[in-house]
Amino acid sequence: MQENRVSRWYFGGVSSSxxxxxxxxxxxxxxxxxxxxxxxxxMIGMTLNVVRREGFLxxxxxxxxxxxxxxxxxxxxxxxxxTVRDKMKRKNKGPMPFHQKVLLGAFAGFTGGxxxxxxxxxxxxxxxxxxxxAEFRRNYAHVFDGLLRICKEEGLRKLxxxxxxxxxxxxxxxxxxxxxxxxxKELVLATGYLTDNIFTHFLASVFAGxxxxxxxxxxxxxxxxxxxSEVQYGSVSHCLTETAKLGPNAFYKVxxxxxxxxxxxxxxxxxxxxxxxxxxxx
Numbered sequence: 001m002q003e004n005r006v007s008r009w010y011f012g013g014v015s016s017s018x019x020x021x022x023x024x025x026x027x028x029x030x031x032x033x034x035x036x037x038x039x040x041x042x043m044i045g046m047t048l049n050v051v052r053r054e055g056f057l058x059x060x061x062x063x064x065x066x067x068x069x070x071x072x073x074x075x076x077x078x079x080x081x082x083t084v085r086d087k088m089k090r091k092n093k094g095p096m097p098f099h100q101k102v103l104l105g106a107f108a109g110f111t112g113g114x115x116x117x118x119x120x121x122x123x124x125x126x127x128x129x130x131x132x133x134a135e136f137r138r139n140y141a142h143v144f145d146g147l148l149r150i151c152k153e154e155g156l157r158k159l160x161x162x163x164x165x166x167x168x169x170x171x172x173x174x175x176x177x178x179x180x181x182x183x184x185k186e187l188v189l190a191t192g193y194l195t196d197n198i199f200t201h202f203l204a205s206v207f208a209g210x211x212x213x214x215x216x217x218x219x220x221x222x223x224x225x226x227x228x229s230e231v232q233y234g235s236v237s238h239c240l241t242e243t244a245k246l247g248p249n250a251f252y253k254v255x256x257x258x259x260x261x262x263x264x265x266x267x268x269x270x271x272x273x274x275x276x277x278x279x280x281x282x
Contacts, residue, residue: 012078016070024066025059031127034224054130062126065143069123073116077170080108081178095186101179106171108178113170118159120166122146124227162226164236169219176212184208218251 020027025047032046041049050058084104088096096104122143129137140146150158185196185204194200222239233239243250 009079009083010075012082013071013075016074016078017067020066020070021063024063027066028059028061028127028130031124031224031228032131034221035128035131035228050130058130061130062123065119065123065126065140065146068143069116069119072119073112073170075112076115077108077112077174077178080111081105081174084108085182095182098179098183101182102175105174105177105179109170109172109174110167111170112174113167114160114163116170117161117163117166118147118150119143120223121150121159121161121227124224128228162223165219165223165226169216169223172216172219173212176210176215177208180211181205181208221251 029043029046029050032050033041033043047059054061081104085096085101088100122140125138126140126143126146129139138146138149140149147159181204184207185200188194188200188203189196194203222236222243225243226233226236226239233242
């Protein structure tokens with residue numbers, strides 16, 4: 001008898017939230033590195049600096065915002081991509097062509113990126129608070145406190161600061177993380193050497209994580225800088241210009257951290273989705 005795994009639209013958001021609980025410290029260090037005006041510290045040095053000054057739990061600053069972001073941004077893009085992909089697969093009685101996966105992934109990621117911008121903004125600020133002097137910290141108690149205070153102190157429009165970058169980044173991440181994952185898994189299975197098992201998923205996850213990193217890293221740096229800034233940058237072009245002055249490496253200075261995050265996150269999403277799949281027998 002053949003086992004058929006049925007996906008549910010909310011699995012992506014729930015699985016991403018579970019993954020965020022593990023990868024959050026890496027994401028926090030990534031934000032700290034991206035907001036440096038000069039490259040003073042690398043990943044290990046920044047991690048040790050945060051733990052030494054604020055304690056181990058400081059690595060989980062902004063976790064509520066990170067979870068809320070996953071339940072808006074990730075839930076939206078996974079729901080759109082997987083729902084449409086499964087319907088097209090049933091309609092065509094076979095997998096979608098790669099170009100259609102790319103277009104669908106880009107649309108799903110762009111939509112999810114825009115929906116998740118407010119929580120992403122609070123997430124970046126809460127994570128970056130750890131390295132700021134006490135008098136300059138925003139000290140949001142949790143994600144909802146951050147959202148309310150931004151509305152009161154900076155206006156409703158500020159919640160969507162960096163939305164263009166967040167949406168564009170979401171589109172590129174989803175092309176790499178979703179479309180490339182599906183395509184690479186199909187290519188590996190087509191060789192006939194491997195079956196649909198956890199090792200195959202891991203290989204596809206590595207390729208997807210690398211693709212997502214290469215595609216979206218520059219936009220991720222600009223997005224983080226825009227969201228963390230209150231008045232420093234007047235526009236996206238201003239942020240791009242100022243970041244470019246630091247040299248080409250400024251856009252890729254945390255590629256190791258971000259690649260690790262993509263690998264771990266994608267692998268955990270895959271595992272959690274498999275655990276939560278509903279099994280039926282034909």
